[in-house]
Amino acid sequence: MARNVQRSPVMADVARLAGVSHQTVSRVLNDHPNVRQETRARVLAAIEGLGYRRNSTARALVTKQSNTLGVVAFDTTLYGPASTLYGIERAARDAGYFVSIVSLRELTSHDLAEALDHLGRQQVDGLVVIAPQSAVAVALAEMPQPVPVVTVEGDADVGLPVVNVDQRKGGVLVTEHLLRLGHRTVWHVSGPQDWLEAQGRMEGWRETLRAAGAEIHEPLSGDWSPRSGYRCGQILAGMPDLTAVFVANDQMALGVLRALDEARIRVPEDVSVVGFDDIPESEFFAPPLTTISQDFSEVGRKAIALLLDALAGEDEPVGTLRQAMEPSDGVREGPSPATPPPHVVVQPRLVVRRSSGRPHGS
Amino acid sequence: MARNVQRSPVMADVARLAGVSHQTVSRVLNDHPNVRQETRARVLAAIEGLGYRRNSTARALVTKQSNTLGVVAFDTTLYGPASTLYGIERAARDAGYFVSIVSLRELTSHDLAEALDHLGRQQVDGLVVIAPQSAVAVALAEMPQPVPVVTVEGDADVGLPVVNVDQRKGGVLVTEHLLRLGHRTVWHVSGPQDWLEAQGRMEGWRETLRAAGAEIHEPLSGDWSPRSGYRCGQILAGMPDLTAVFVANDQMALGVLRALDEARIRVPEDVSVVGFDDIPESEFFAPPLTTISQDFSEVGRKAIALLLDALAGEDEPVGTLRQAMEPSDGVREGPSPATPPPHVVVQPRLVVRRSSGRPHGS
DNA sequence: AAAGTGCTTGTGAGCGCTAACAATTGACGC
DNA sequence: GCGTCAATTGTTAGCGCTCACAAGCACTTT
Numbered sequence: 001m002a003r004n005v006q007r008s009p010v011m012a013d014v015a016r017l018a019g020v021s022h023q024t025v026s027r028v029l030n031d032h033p034n035v036r037q038e039t040r041a042r043v044l045a046a047i048e049g050l051g052y053r054r055n056s057t058a059r060a061l062v063t064k065q066s067n068t069l070g071v072v073a074f075d076t077t078l079y080g081p082a083s084t085l086y087g088i089e090r091a092a093r094d095a096g097y098f099v100s101i102v103s104l105r106e107l108t109s110h111d112l113a114e115a116l117d118h119l120g121r122q123q124v125d126g127l128v129v130i131a132p133q134s135a136v137a138v139a140l141a142e143m144p145q146p147v148p149v150v151t152v153e154g155d156a157d158v159g160l161p162v163v164n165v166d167q168r169k170g171g172v173l174v175t176e177h178l179l180r181l182g183h184r185t186v187w188h189v190s191g192p193q194d195w196l197e198a199q200g201r202m203e204g205w206r207e208t209l210r211a212a213g214a215e216i217h218e219p220l221s222g223d224w225s226p227r228s229g230y231r232c233g234q235i236l237a238g239m240p241d242l243t244a245v246f247v248a249n250d251q252m253a254l255g256v257l258r259a260l261d262e263a264r265i266r267v268p269e270d271v272s273v274v275g276f277d278d279i280p281e282s283e284f285f286a287p288p289l290t291t292i293s294q295d296f297s298e299v300g301r302k303a304i305a306l307l308l309d310a311l312a313g314e315d316e317p318v319g320t321l322r323q324a325m326e327p328s329d330g331v332r333e334g335p336s337p338a339t340p341p342p343h344v345v346v347q348p349r350l351v352v353r354r355s356s357g358r359p360h361g362s
Numbered sequence: 363m364a365r366n367v368q369r370s371p372v373m374a375d376v377a378r379l380a381g382v383s384h385q386t387v388s389r390v391l392n393d394h395p396n397v398r399q400e401t402r403a404r405v406l407a408a409i410e411g412l413g414y415r416r417n418s419t420a421r422a423l424v425t426k427q428s429n430t431l432g433v434v435a436f437d438t439t440l441y442g443p444a445s446t447l448y449g450i451e452r453a454a455r456d457a458g459y460f461v462s463i464v465s466l467r468e469l470t471s472h473d474l475a476e477a478l479d480h481l482g483r484q485q486v487d488g489l490v491v492i493a494p495q496s497a498v499a500v501a502l503a504e505m506p507q508p509v510p511v512v513t514v515e516g517d518a519d520v521g522l523p524v525v526n527v528d529q530r531k532g533g534v535l536v537t538e539h540l541l542r543l544g545h546r547t548v549w550h551v552s553g554p555q556d557w558l559e560a561q562g563r564m565e566g567w568r569e570t571l572r573a574a575g576a577e578i579h580e581p582l583s584g585d586w587s588p589r590s591g592y593r594c595g596q597i598l599a600g601m602p603d604l605t606a607v608f609v610a611n612d613q614m615a616l617g618v619l620r621a622l623d624e625a626r627i628r629v630p631e632d633v634s635v636v637g638f639d640d641i642p643e644s645e646f647f648a649p650p651l652t653t654i655s656q657d658f659s660e661v662g663r664k665a666i667a668l669l670l671d672a673l674a675g676e677d678e679p680v681g682t683l684r685q686a687m688e689p690s691d692g693v694r695e696g697p698s699p700a701t702p703p704p705h706v707v708v709q710p711r712l713v714v715r716r717s718s719g720r721p722h723g724s
Numbered sequence: 725a726a727a728g729t730g731c732t733t734g735t736g737a738g739c740g741c742t743a744a745c746a747a748t749t750g751a752c753g754c
Numbered sequence: 755g756c757g758t759c760a761a762t763t764g765t766t767a768g769c770g771c772t773c774a775c776a777a778g779c780a781c782t783t784t
Contacts, residue, residue, distance in 0.1 A: 058740035077444045226646040258646045284588040420770035
């Protein structure tokens with residue numbers, strides 16, 4: 001009587017229509033080898049006919065794999081994280097995974113724990129954490145990880161797999177570029193000191209100056225925002241020997257440009273300014289900004305590649321490699337401790353535009 | 363013998379420890395009223411003790427609710443969509459939902475169908491689609507929707523619930539602002555014509571000019587990028603009677619500013635420029651940009667609120683309201699056709715900065 | 725005293741799928 | 755003819771949870 005309610009077909013419906021058992025349907029769906037060609041065709045026809053789609057929940061229940069990857073991101077309204085997220089999402093989807101995302105506005109250990117808990121409830125198969133602050137990377141390393149984790153822009157020393165752009169190298173490229181133009185030294189507006197990216201960029205800058213025997217001025221520090229760059233720019237505008245500034249990101253560089261402009265300091269005639277990130281806007285700043293381009297999408301793709309590797313390696317050893325090769329020690333998870341966690345580095349690239357030039361009289 | 367394998371506790375384990383049946387554990391977890399206080403406490407203690415966490419997959423299998431909302435977004439590297447996404451994600455998580463995301467680089471009907479298919483496999487409970495192009499909104503309306511859908515920046519006329527910013531109003535605010543400053547007319551650099559946002563902004567502009575009896579110049583059209591704005595700016599720089607431009611987004615406005623600067627046209631002394639979006643950078647453009655601020659996060663929150671409403675309304679009528687109130691017609695889903703789909707509008711706000719001013723001689 | 729009431733708890737079935745095992749078939753060799 | 759083998763298919767038992775229902779109990783009501 002109440003049978004006319006439209007409910008989506010299940011495996012048994014397909015099986016009935018194809019004249020086989022539900023298990024055979026399952027075999028066809030999972031590409032099992034031992035199914036006769038003709039049977040397979042009949043099953044596929046039935047699937048097509050009914051518009052059947054496998055219930056992934058039921059499948060997840062028995063296989064204990066959700067086919068979902070979790071992503072913990074931080075301030076996805078910024079260009080860099082947003083681009084990375086896009087790369088991650090794309091790569092994961094291409095690999096047949098769903099992507100569940102948690103974005104944090106604040107990057108505290110508490111919020112991170114909450115985010116991991118949230119994703120844990122969903123039984124994600126693996127996790128990508130964008131962990132640009134050293135404290136976060138450490139906190140993450142200390143949390144129990146029931147699933148493989150890959151960090152992005154994280155700390156390579158905490159023992160988790162990591163994919164990042166060589167920030168230090170970026171700082172080197174910028175500083176060498178400016179020194180080569182003839183500047184005696186280069187000032188620096190850094191990002192927040194607890195950010196690994198800020199640290200790396202500053203290191204590259206400092207070491208290049210040191211290697212060149214150039215004077216090293218105390219860096220100014222901003223919070224990545226144009227406003228903080230503006231404030232630093234106002235300070236820099238008062239420095240008599242200022243000829244070149246390396247600003248740790250493009251947004252702050254915009255603020256610096258604005259402050260210099262207000263102080264009637266011309267760029268690049270009086271002062272050269274170089275940024276970092278190559279956001280789409282920077283080519284149209286006044287003047288167009290010399291900066292460092294990072295392939296964020298590539299970072300996202302690499303992160304997923306690493307995670308998929310870890311996922312594949314996780315299944316395999318059980319009962320085969322592991323038991324055969326480690327006869328006594330059954331406690332330790334993952335590859336042997338002799339193998340360090342993978343660390344993938346993406347190279348940055350200097351993009352020279354009009355904001356950098358030779359200093360006066362050279 | 364092989365019982366020492368560490369597996370996470372299940373409901374039965376909790377039940378055993380608490381000395382109750384698994385069903386009572388379930389009741390405690392689901393806040394069922396009829397559980398004795400003392401029993402509840404014992405169960406909670408057992409849960410705590412074992413570190414038990416409910417298996418959401420098993421729960422989803424029987425309740426047929428995945429507790430996951432799907433989001434289809436477009437170009438999340440842009441500030442607007444990224445902010446909206448953040449608002450959506452936050453609101454959904456606060457409501458206890460997981461968020462599964464698919465971001466499209468291209469906004470074709472095919473990619474959209476693929477995205478919906480992807481999310482459908484995951485059995486999402488509801489869907490938020492950021493559908494800024496008219497064609498997409500139409501395509502979406504024509505696709506079968508097994509779950510409630512809310513569109514963001516979509517077409518209110520296609521019959522789906524929609525949340526958007528009053529773009530037309532934004533165009534009106536800008537144009538009125540410029541006319542009030544004394545400009546005889548306002549030029550327009552619009553976004554891509556198939557974008558609803560571009561259409562709305564242009565409409566507001568055109569109608570305000572018409573109402574004021576001002577001359578209406580053929581608008582130029584860009585693709586939202588700074589580069590396209592730059593090209594339009596070069597054309598505008600050649601217009602003899604140019605005193606004011608309304609550019610449909612801040613990124614293009616940046617390009618326009620650059621082109622005008624190169625043509626030695628001063629802003630705002632010679633020409634006023636107004637943008638749209640209020641991206642964080644715009645306050646530090648040269649000069650700081652007058653623009654329209656949109657509360658993207660609010661849009662995201664409203665979208666989720668609408669979706670949750672729809673979700674709540676979906677369960678309820680079964681067997682109660684529906685059957686009681688519609689005795690004969692059991693085919694049509696949702697509320698009666700007399701109720702139009704909800705349409706939530708968020709108001710934009712004019713932010714006056716230095717790029718707009720009085721024209722020469724007024 | 726029998727029946728009814730409301731609260732609390734337990735029992736059994738089953739969501740849709742996969743994994744392990746069992747059963748069937750035909751081919752082959754002796 | 756019979757055993758052996760591989761290929762193919764079916765049968766059964768869960769995965770961990772919720773739902774419907776029943777059962778037990780202390781009180782009331784007639």
